[in-house]
Amino acid sequence: MIVRVGHLYPEYLNIYADRGNIAVFERRAAARGHELQVEPVSIGSTVVPGRHDLLYVGGGQDREQAMIAPDLVRHGAALRQAVGRGVALLAVCGGYQLLGRGYRGRDGSWLEGASIFEHETLAGETRMIGDVLLESTLPEAPGRTIAGFENHAGRTVLDEGAATLGRVVAGYGNDGASGFEGCRTERALGTYLHGPLLPRNPWLADLLLAWALAHASGSEPEPLAPLADELEREAHAVSAARARERGGRPAR
Ligand code: GLN
Numbered sequence: 001m002i003v004r005v006g007h008l009y010p011e012y013l014n015i016y017a018d019r020g021n022i023a024v025f026e027r028r029a030a031a032r033g034h035e036l037q038v039e040p041v042s043i044g045s046t047v048v049p050g051r052h053d054l055l056y057v058g059g060g061q062d063r064e065q066a067m068i069a070p071d072l073v074r075h076g077a078a079l080r081q082a083v084g085r086g087v088a089l090l091a092v093c094g095g096y097q098l099l100g101r102g103y104r105g106r107d108g109s110w111l112e113g114a115s116i117f118e119h120e121t122l123a124g125e126t127r128m129i130g131d132v133l134l135e136s137t138l139p140e141a142p143g144r145t146i147a148g149f150e151n152h153a154g155r156t157v158l159d160e161g162a163a164t165l166g167r168v169v170a171g172y173g174n175d176g177a178s179g180f181e182g183c184r185t186e187r188a189l190g191t192y193l194h195g196p197l198l199p200r201n202p203w204l205a206d207l208l209l210a211w212a213l214a215h216a217s218g219s220e221p222e223p224l225a226p227l228a229d230e231l232e233r234e235a236h237a238v239s240a241a242r243a244r245e246r247g248g249r250p251a252r
Helices: 020-030 062-074 076-084 094-098 202-217 230-246
Strands: 002-008 035-041 054-057 088-092 102-104 110-112 119-136 145-158 166-170 183-185 188-191
Touching (some): 002 202, 020 054, 054 202, 062 110, 088 094, 088 202, 094 188, 119 230, 145 230, 166 230
Parallel strands (some): 002 054, 088 188, 102 119
Antiparallel strands (some): 102 110, 119 145, 119 166
16 A cells, blocks of 8 residues: 655754654555655645645754744644544654644744644753653553653643653653653654654554554554564663663652
8 A cells, every 4th residue: 555644844853863763664664565655745835634644743953943833833724634534643852842732932932833732832941851761651552662762941731631652661751740751632643752763662653554554545543464673672672771771750
């Protein structure tokens, strides 16, 4: 099957090799006989609900976020419609922040967001940097571990009852206090975890791919055939051990 991917602002939001997540989607889809068609969606482009099966946005500095935010807000309604129709979506760090209601920078400026996720972000005085280990709170994969790296000034506060990606085992997570990380709406996942995220968390890549294939075929998501993933498991183990050893500790 062809999986149509919309990569939002690839030339602006791509730090910590976030575009590596696309390479993982490509390789894991190809290993099951599927093909990814990746379309960059940047400033001035149009988002058409239903045109993509998978949407992706990476992280970026405040400066780059400010450059794309006005354009992203323009797509807000179309992106919310696409998510409502079951598109799969992964948003990382700066992209994750701007898919909420907005981001208040350290200078007090407000960047309005696309309001897909039920949260708001406020930049703090200090940056939350380091290795992170989560236990998934996704009903599809309760307790499975997610390992990555975070570097953000933003503190993301979820609305009461909003679904998360995981419980923080080591690291700061959304705000360094709640003990949770990430956010989920329908088949849209947001996270602070860079790395890139997916090479060391292949099950999460497969979950998003299964959702994208379901969107492409109009059927229910089916688990994908497992791959060997020796290297991926090793990368996960190294990353998880580093997080346990030196990841930030939520202030309790
Ligand atoms: N600029 C945002 C912050 O500092 C996001 C950073 C990022 O994407 N790593 O919080």
